[in-house]
Amino acid sequence: MPKTVLVSGGAGFIGSHVTVELSQAGYDVVIADNMSNCDETNYEGVCRILGRKLPLVKMDFCDSAAVGRLFADYHIDAVIHFAAFKAVGESVSEPLKYYRNNLESFLNIVEEAKRQGGCNILFSSSATVYGVAEKLPVTEQTPRQPATSPYGNTKQICEDVLRDSVHAYKGVRGIALRYFNPIGAHPSALIGELPRGVPNNLVPFITQTAIGKRECLSVFGNDYDTPDGTCLRDYIDIVDLAKAHVCAVSRMLDGRMKEDYEIFNIGTGRPVSVLELINSFEKVNGLKLNWKFAPRRAGDVPAIWADTSLANSELGWKAERSVDETLAAAWAWEKHIAGRN
Numbered sequence: 001m002p003k004t005v006l007v008s009g010g011a012g013f014i015g016s017h018v019t020v021e022l023s024q025a026g027y028d029v030v031i032a033d034n035m036s037n038c039d040e041t042n043y044e045g046v047c048r049i050l051g052r053k054l055p056l057v058k059m060d061f062c063d064s065a066a067v068g069r070l071f072a073d074y075h076i077d078a079v080i081h082f083a084a085f086k087a088v089g090e091s092v093s094e095p096l097k098y099y100r101n102n103l104e105s106f107l108n109i110v111e112e113a114k115r116q117g118g119c120n121i122l123f124s125s126s127a128t129v130y131g132v133a134e135k136l137p138v139t140e141q142t143p144r145q146p147a148t149s150p151y152g153n154t155k156q157i158c159e160d161v162l163r164d165s166v167h168a169y170k171g172v173r174g175i176a177l178r179y180f181n182p183i184g185a186h187p188s189a190l191i192g193e194l195p196r197g198v199p200n201n202l203v204p205f206i207t208q209t210a211i212g213k214r215e216c217l218s219v220f221g222n223d224y225d226t227p228d229g230t231c232l233r234d235y236i237d238i239v240d241l242a243k244a245h246v247c248a249v250s251r252m253l254d255g256r257m258k259e260d261y262e263i264f265n266i267g268t269g270r271p272v273s274v275l276e277l278i279n280s281f282e283k284v285n286g287l288k289l290n291w292k293f294a295p296r297r298a299g300d301v302p303a304i305w306a307d308t309s310l311a312n313s314e315l316g317w318k319a320e321r322s323v324d325e326t327l328a329a330a331w332a333w334e335k336h337i338a339g340r341n
């Protein structure tokens with residue numbers, strides 16, 4: 001009997017890629033999403049890639065009764081929780097929206113896991129929990145820094161909720177995956193990132209500038225203490241990232257966890273500057289991007305990248321795709337979207 005994995009936020013950017021990889025690995029997937037920050041594009045793309053329809057339950061995880069019904073309707077062996085708001089800037093101007101949504105939805109899932117007498121929970125956390133780290137690259141032992149945004153704080157609080165709950169409630173187990181910067185799209189170009197309005201993140205801004213939706217990319221800051229003066233990040237391919245979830249879910253379901261709560265960094269281990277990323281994008285896709293230097297963006301850390309040895313050895317997972325391949329996929333996706341409109 002295949003095991004069933006519930007993917008909250010499964011119609012979104014990361015959730016849709018994870019759904020594809022889980023399904024292709026033989027898991028039954030139930031997608032649940034309130035569609036508040038996406039349309040059905042990625043859901044339809046997932047079904048096309050897989051050649052079959054997956055269950056899509058339209059519901060809000062802040063509705064505890066709806067969460068209860070979901071667990072009554074399906075025998076759920078593991079939950080991967082993506083359903084959350086994710087705009088860092090908006091979280092500063094609307095903190096209550098973020099605390100209410102991101103905490104309540106996760107509390108409802110953990111509560112239901114407890115009520116069920118146990119469940120495996122995978123929480124999508126973020127490198128943002130490390131803040132300005134004292135030493136680079138960061139390992140899972142690197143101390144977390146006080147969050148610089150309500151968004152980042154919800155990631156820290158949810159990690160703590162999971163840690164404390166696995167210790168208190170029998171049968172509840174958890175893994176937090178701390179993502180670095182997920183970018184790219186599925187090689188089929190049928191699923192990808194669909195930001196609403198002006199993108200906050202670098203790669204969607206690059207692809208939208210290249211296609212002519214945006215006039216010019218602003219590179220935020222050229223006077224950082226880094227080799228070329230621009231920030232360093234660890235850009236992780238979305239399909240590689242999705243595969244890490246399959247490894248983590250199978251570790252939980254096959255009883256291979258060493259502790260009931262585990263944390264893994266999910267990145268490439270390679271720092272890449274903003275200018276290097278732009279150069280790669282131009283080279284691999286054979287085009288010139290319109291960009292200019294602009295002042296630093298408030299809240300940006302100068303540099304962060306992952307030590308991924310723990311994920312490599314314990315999850316048996318490693319990032320495989322090059323930045324060039326990933327940026328080619330991101331561009332193919334942008335063209336796919338433009339051709340559709």
Ligand code: WQD
Nearest residue numbers: 086088126128200201202203205218219220231274297300
């Ligand atoms: C990357 C680099 C910018 C846009 C954020 C969240 C994090 C996670 C991922 C997700 C930085 C520079 C960007 C632009 C630029 N959250 N940049 N011009 O800030 O590392 O991480 O997204 O849900 O929690 O904090 O990613 O893609 O915004 O920026 O120069 O128009 O690109 O300054 O150096 P970031 P990013």
